[in-house]
Amino acid sequence: VIHSTWGDQHYVGLAGMDIFDADGSLVQFEDAGAAVSAEPEDINVLSEYTDDPRTIDKLLDGVNATCDDMHVWLAPYTPGEVNRVRVELDESTALGCVRFFNYNKSRVHAARGARHVSLLLDGEVIFAG
Known part of the structure; x- marks a missing residue:
């Protein structure tokens, strides 16, 4: 759950x-694009966007340290509301670490990154910060 951005009032x-x-091994997905979803899904839910490449499937494409629109996710954000990202693991897995790479297209757009988040596993909060 994304509760806030680093200052952007419109996008996260x-x-x-x-x-x-x-064991410290990267979790593999049979179909990474199908394993991840979001609410709202991405900026294509806005009428002014139709084919923007910054879609939720990019979160698990393995290209993380990037500013390239072809490998990032961007969604509408409204202060006071939450955005949700959901990852469905292929099988029961004991987690060791989850690492997020924040949106950093440019210095101007760095404020679109997630600031305060909660991480839930099977409905239980395992991280908030």
Whole structure:
């Protein structure tokens, strides 16, 4: 759950996400694009956008340290409301680490990155900060 940005009042984004199991191995997905979803999904839900490449499937494409629109996710953001990102693991997995790469297209757009987030596992908060 994304509660706030670093200051942008209209958009929130992430460049990527790594999920590691308890042994420190990167969790693999049979279909990474189908494993991740968001509410709102991406900026294509806005009438002025139709084919913007900054879609939720990019979070698990493995290209994380990037400013390239082809490998980031961007969604509408309204202060006081929350954005949700959901990842469905292929199988029961003991987690060791989750690493987020914040949206950083440019210095101007760095404020679109997620600031305060909560991480839930099976409905229980395991991180808030």
